[in-house]
Amino acid sequence: MLDFVRLEADLDEEERLIRDTAREFVDDRVRPDAGDNFEAGTFPTELVSEMGELGFYAPNLEGYGSPNVSETAYGLLMQELEAGDSGVRSMASVQGALVMYPIHAYGSERQKSEWLPTLGSGEAVGCFGLTEPEHGSNPAGMETSARRDGDEYLLNGSKTWITNAPIADLAVVWARDRSSEGDPIRGFLVETDRDGVTTNEITGKLSLRASSTGEIGLNDVAVPAESVLPDVSGMKGPLSCLTQARYGIAWGAVGAARDCFEQARSYALDRDQFGGPIAQFQLQQEKLAEMATQITLGQLLAYRLAELKERGELRPQHVSMAKRNNVRTARETSRVAREILGGNGITTDHSPMRHMANMETVYTYEGTHDIHTLILGEELTGIQAFR
Ligand code: TGC
Ligand code: FAD
Numbered sequence: 001m002l003d004f005v006r007l008e009a010d011l012d013e014e015e016r017l018i019r020d021t022a023r024e025f026v027d028d029r030v031r032p033d034a035g036d037n038f039e040a041g042t043f044p045t046e047l048v049s050e051m052g053e054l055g056f057y058a059p060n061l062e063g064y065g066s067p068n069v070s071e072t073a074y075g076l077l078m079q080e081l082e083a084g085d086s087g088v089r090s091m092a093s094v095q096g097a098l099v100m101y102p103i104h105a106y107g108s109e110r111q112k113s114e115w116l117p118t119l120g121s122g123e124a125v126g127c128f129g130l131t132e133p134e135h136g137s138n139p140a141g142m143e144t145s146a147r148r149d150g151d152e153y154l155l156n157g158s159k160t161w162i163t164n165a166p167i168a169d170l171a172v173v174w175a176r177d178r179s180s181e182g183d184p185i186r187g188f189l190v191e192t193d194r195d196g197v198t199t200n201e202i203t204g205k206l207s208l209r210a211s212s213t214g215e216i217g218l219n220d221v222a223v224p225a226e227s228v229l230p231d232v233s234g235m236k237g238p239l240s241c242l243t244q245a246r247y248g249i250a251w252g253a254v255g256a257a258r259d260c261f262e263q264a265r266s267y268a269l270d271r272d273q274f275g276g277p278i279a280q281f282q283l284q285q286e287k288l289a290e291m292a293t294q295i296t297l298g299q300l301l302a303y304r305l306a307e308l309k310e311r312g313e314l315r316p317q318h319v320s321m322a323k324r325n326n327v328r329t330a331r332e333t334s335r336v337a338r339e340i341l342g343g344n345g346i347t348t349d350h351s352p353m354r355h356m357a358n359m360e361t362v363y364t365y366e367g368t369h370d371i372h373t374l375i376l377g378e379e380l381t382g383i384q385a386f387r
Pocket of ligand 1: 089090091093094128130131136137138139140163234235236237239240241242243245316365366367368371375386
């Protein structure tokens with residue numbers, strides 16, 4: 001497995017164990033059906049509880065059943081899952097970074113004890129509703145509203161492109177609190193079986209096919225006042241969750257890129273043309289050398305992010321650089337790997353074209369490549385260029 005500058009030599013025992021457990025899970029439970037699930041457009045729901053049993057949901061959190069593993073261990077987990085398929089990593093990272101994290105960081109004691117253990121075990125599935133039909137890159141423009149009505153809030157609005165929504169028991173819904181001064185954005189824990197909630201599946205996706213994606217409709221949905229996350233208000237609530245998830249994506253994308261590289265290297269060594277393996281031709285070697293170099297740079301960035309996160313020095317801009325760079329690397333690597341596989345590369349028998357299709361989503365969600373460019377641009381110049 002590509003680890004050119006021996007980063008894995010420094011892993012501790014727990015990190016190795018988590019990496020190996022996730023790698024074995026992907027080999028046994030994800031890879032064999034990944035092509036079929038992609039073709040059928042189905043998320044393998046049987047993996048939800050299996051991943052829970054293996055402790056794959058937010059193991060970097062502390063308490064309520066989470067073991068507080070290192071940020072490197074968490075990153076390696078995301079890397080191995082995405083080497084299998086981005087849909088599986090997406091399920092785990094939404095559950096952990098976008099649902100368990102906000103409850104852990106901003107929830108009441110009661111919300112934490114009610115939801116964290118069941119989400120952690122995979123008994124309950126969560127989703128994160130931020131994007132709306134008219135507000136994608138600029139979620140601060142959201143229209144979904146919450147109005148206080150006695151001991152309850154009434155929620156109205158719609159969210160779209162929501163990973164896990166059709167299979168979720170709980171939605172973290174971000175809405176404008178119209179009953180408070182300044183209409184601040186607040187997070188609400190909404191059970192999906194409440195009256196007025198709909199979670200329709202989005203069909204026809206050509207990317208991230210092995211993932212369940214849906215819309216959330218909220219039509220006069222009454223939730224108790226204690227469903228609001230009490231400890232956060234404003235855009236930093238959802239944006240801080242995105243920082244956690246983007247961190248996982250920066251690692252995950254390296255896994256997808258590595259899987260493409262390994263497939264291409266092995267194919268190039270096996271495939272004979274003009275009397276020998278195609279790996280003997282300089283053109284193919286250049287492609288492998290470039291892929292290996294870019295993947296190694298992505299790994300270095302991911303490992304450095306883990307160190308900064310452990311020290312409490314990780315800034316959202318660091319994560320933007322890594323998400324932006326590593327997803328671009330995976331997108332490019334998957335295309336070149338497919339090239340090396342020739343005609344055989346366009347089928348689901350091999351992973352690169354599936355990863356290539358998945359990367360179109362990963363390049364777009366959690367802040368598009370352009371948005372991360374602008375976040376970095378602002379950091380480097382002090383000039384905001386979004387508006
Ligand atoms: P802005 O005025 O810049 O900031 C508002 C407040 O938030 C703070 N902040 C952050 N905090 C933590 N992490 C971050 N990444 C943060 N970015 C900003 C900021 O310090 C400020 O705090 P305070 O205390 O001063 O109030 O906010 P803005 O509304 O202008 O936003 C700027 C922008 C464009 C960067 C932001 O809207 C953005 O990132 N847009 C991209 C939207 C996006 O990423 N959507 C993702 C939806 S979820 C998803 O895609 C899940 S896919 C999951 C899967 O399947 O894996
Ligand atoms: P838009 O914001 O309309 O952008 C369209 C294009 O314009 C992009 O190329 C963008 O980069 C560019 N653009 C936008 N603004 C600017 C600017 N200021 N300067 C330059 N260029 C700009 N969301 C959730 O809340 N929860 C989820 O679980 C979730 N899961 C998803 C799963 C999938 C499969 C997909 C595809 C999306 C998911 N999303 C989710 C939504 C995702 O976060 C959004 O698609 C993303 O933020 C971009 O928003 P948009 O699609 O509306 O594109």
